Amino acid sequence: MPPAPVDLRISYRNGDGATVPLAAGDTISDTTAPLLVMEWDSSSDGSGLLPVLAGWGSSATPDRAALQPTTAQQYSTVVGDRQVRYAHLIIRDGVGNETVQTVGPIYIDGRLTPDIVHARDYHGWRDNGCTLLGVDRRESRRFADGAGSIAQRFYATWDETALRLAWSGADWNTDGHLFIYLDTVAGGTSVVFDPFNETNQANIELPLRDGKRADADYLLWVADDQTINLYQWDGSAWQVIDNAGIRYQFAMMGTDHLTDIVLPFALVQLTSASPLSLIALASREQKLDIWATMPSTNPLVSAEMQRTASTPVQLSQKYVWETLGSGQCVNANEYTDADLVLQATADPAGITLSYLQDNLADRFDLARLEALQNTDDEEGQQSLQLLQQVKQQTQVHTEPAMYGQDITYTIQYRNDGTAPADGVQLVVKAWGPLQLRDPAGGTSAELVLPLEQVAPGAAASVLIQGIVDARPDAGTLASDYLGVSVYVTNAERGLFDWLLLAHSIDSDAPTNVALTTVTTGTQFVQPGINVLQGTAL
Missing domain, CATH: 2.60.40 (Immunoglobulin-like)
Structure with a gap:
C-alpha cells in the first residue's frame, strides 16, 4: 500500500x-x-x-x-x-x-510588462490592474438582456514577441463583429472599413490625438467564434493577408464570453521599440452599426447616422503607446475604469443634448459646438439650424426664455466605474444673450468648475445660474437662441464629452391681435370696469 x-x-x-x-x-x-x-x-x-x-x-x-x-x-x-x-x-x-x-x-506574472502571453490557459494577466484598458457600459444602460446588458471590457499586454488582446462580454456568433485597428508604421488609412457595403468605405474617420490621426495599417476582424482575419492596407484598399501565427480563442469565462487573441509582432511590423496606436469597435451583424468602442469615450455610430451625415463622423479617442518595451503598466493609469456619466437639465425646460449619451457625433461635434460661440457668422447660423432640427426631431417640451429672466442649469454627474475619475473639470461657456453668475456675485461668459476626483459610485450635482440679457434696443438684431456649452475633461482622457443646453428666445412682439368678446354688451367703453377678451400669437 x-x-x-x-x-x-x-x-x-x-x-x-x-x-x-x-x-x-x-x-x-x-x-x-x-x-x-x-x-x-x-x-x-x-x-x-x-x-x-x-x-x-x-x-x-x-x-x-x-x-x-x-x-x-x-x-x-x-x-x-x-x-x-x-x-x-x-x-x-x-x-x-x-x-x-x-x-x-x-x-x-508581475503588473509590469513583459507579461506571460503564450500560455493558452492563463487568464490571470487580465486581473493585475495594469491591463484593463476600458469598460463600455452604454448598451448595458439601455437593454435588460443579451450582450447589451453586459458591460464590455477590453484588455491588452505584450511580451518581447507578441501582443495579447482580450474582449469580454460579447458573443460574436450573435452580437455582431469585432474590428481592431492598429497603427504600426507610417502611412495607412484614416477611414473605418465597412465590409457590408459595395465600397467598403464607411463614413467614419479614426481619431486624432495630439494633432496626429490614427492611420490604420492593419485590421483584425473577428467575425464569429471560429473566424478571425488579418487585413493590411495596401495604399488604396484593405487586403486579407496570411494570419498564420495568430492564436484565437473564444470561450465562456464565468458568465462572460471571452475573445482572446495573441498577435505576433512580426505579422504587423512591430518590435518592442515600436510605437502603437489602437482602437477597437464592436458592430452589429450585416451593417456597420457601432454599439461599443474602446476607448469607451468614443461616440457610438449608427448606420443611419453614416447615411445622413454630410461629412465623415469623427471618432475622438485612441490608445497610444510610444514603445512596447519592458517595465510598463499597460494602461499607465490613463485608461482605467473611470466611467463618468453626465446629464443636465434647465429650469425653465430647454433643449438638452449630450454628445456621448445622445449619440450626436454626426451633428454636434466639437466644431459645431464651438461655432455657437458666435451665432452671427455663417458657421454659427449652421449650428443653430442643426439645433432647430434636433429640437423638431426629438419633440422635446421646451419653454422659451424671456429677456431679463433667470435660468437654472443643473449638471448631474456620477462615476459608474470601479476606479476614481481624477482631475475632472467642467468648463461652462454661455452663448447668445446670456451671462453666468460667478461665485463672487458678478457675471461672466465662462465658468471653470473643478470637480477634482469623483470616487467610484459617487454621484453629485452642480447648479449654475444664468441670467438672460435685457431686451435689446429697437432696431438691434435680436438672437433666436441662447444657451450654455459644457466641456468635460479629466486627467485620463482630456476633453472627452460635452453637453449643450439651449433655449429659444421670446423676442417678437405678439401678432394677430384681435378682440373677441366685450363683456359690457357694447363696443363702446363704458364708465367703470370694462373686461375685454382677445387672442394673439
Whole structure:
C-alpha cells in the first residue's frame, strides 16, 4: 500500500513579508520575486517512511531529479517573474511505494510588462490592474438582456514577441463583429472599413490625438467564434493577408464570453521599440452599426447616422503607446475604469443634448459646438439650424426664455466605474444673450468648475445660474437662441464629452391681435370696469 496522502497547502510571501494563501490557477502579480511555500501534514505507512521529495517545478509532471529530499514538513524557494510553477510532493515508504501529490499551476506574472502571453490557459494577466484598458457600459444602460446588458471590457499586454488582446462580454456568433485597428508604421488609412457595403468605405474617420490621426495599417476582424482575419492596407484598399501565427480563442469565462487573441509582432511590423496606436469597435451583424468602442469615450455610430451625415463622423479617442518595451503598466493609469456619466437639465425646460449619451457625433461635434460661440457668422447660423432640427426631431417640451429672466442649469454627474475619475473639470461657456453668475456675485461668459476626483459610485450635482440679457434696443438684431456649452475633461482622457443646453428666445412682439368678446354688451367703453377678451400669437 502506498503512504497515506497529506493535506498539501501552498502560499507565498510577498514583498511586504505577508503570507498569502494560494490555490491552483492563482496568479501572483504584486511581486516579481515571491517566496513560494509548500507545507504538509505527517503521513503514515506500516513500512516506515523515507524523507519526502519536495519542490516547485515548471511542469505538471514532477521531475524527480529536481526535487529535494527533506524530513521537514515545509519547503520554500524564491522564483522570478513570468514563471509557471507546480508544487510537487512525493511521499515514499521503506519498500518503494510512493504517493505523488501536485498542486498547480501557479503563475508569477508581475503588473509590469513583459507579461506571460503564450500560455493558452492563463487568464490571470487580465486581473493585475495594469491591463484593463476600458469598460463600455452604454448598451448595458439601455437593454435588460443579451450582450447589451453586459458591460464590455477590453484588455491588452505584450511580451518581447507578441501582443495579447482580450474582449469580454460579447458573443460574436450573435452580437455582431469585432474590428481592431492598429497603427504600426507610417502611412495607412484614416477611414473605418465597412465590409457590408459595395465600397467598403464607411463614413467614419479614426481619431486624432495630439494633432496626429490614427492611420490604420492593419485590421483584425473577428467575425464569429471560429473566424478571425488579418487585413493590411495596401495604399488604396484593405487586403486579407496570411494570419498564420495568430492564436484565437473564444470561450465562456464565468458568465462572460471571452475573445482572446495573441498577435505576433512580426505579422504587423512591430518590435518592442515600436510605437502603437489602437482602437477597437464592436458592430452589429450585416451593417456597420457601432454599439461599443474602446476607448469607451468614443461616440457610438449608427448606420443611419453614416447615411445622413454630410461629412465623415469623427471618432475622438485612441490608445497610444510610444514603445512596447519592458517595465510598463499597460494602461499607465490613463485608461482605467473611470466611467463618468453626465446629464443636465434647465429650469425653465430647454433643449438638452449630450454628445456621448445622445449619440450626436454626426451633428454636434466639437466644431459645431464651438461655432455657437458666435451665432452671427455663417458657421454659427449652421449650428443653430442643426439645433432647430434636433429640437423638431426629438419633440422635446421646451419653454422659451424671456429677456431679463433667470435660468437654472443643473449638471448631474456620477462615476459608474470601479476606479476614481481624477482631475475632472467642467468648463461652462454661455452663448447668445446670456451671462453666468460667478461665485463672487458678478457675471461672466465662462465658468471653470473643478470637480477634482469623483470616487467610484459617487454621484453629485452642480447648479449654475444664468441670467438672460435685457431686451435689446429697437432696431438691434435680436438672437433666436441662447444657451450654455459644457466641456468635460479629466486627467485620463482630456476633453472627452460635452453637453449643450439651449433655449429659444421670446423676442417678437405678439401678432394677430384681435378682440373677441366685450363683456359690457357694447363696443363702446363704458364708465367703470370694462373686461375685454382677445387672442394673439
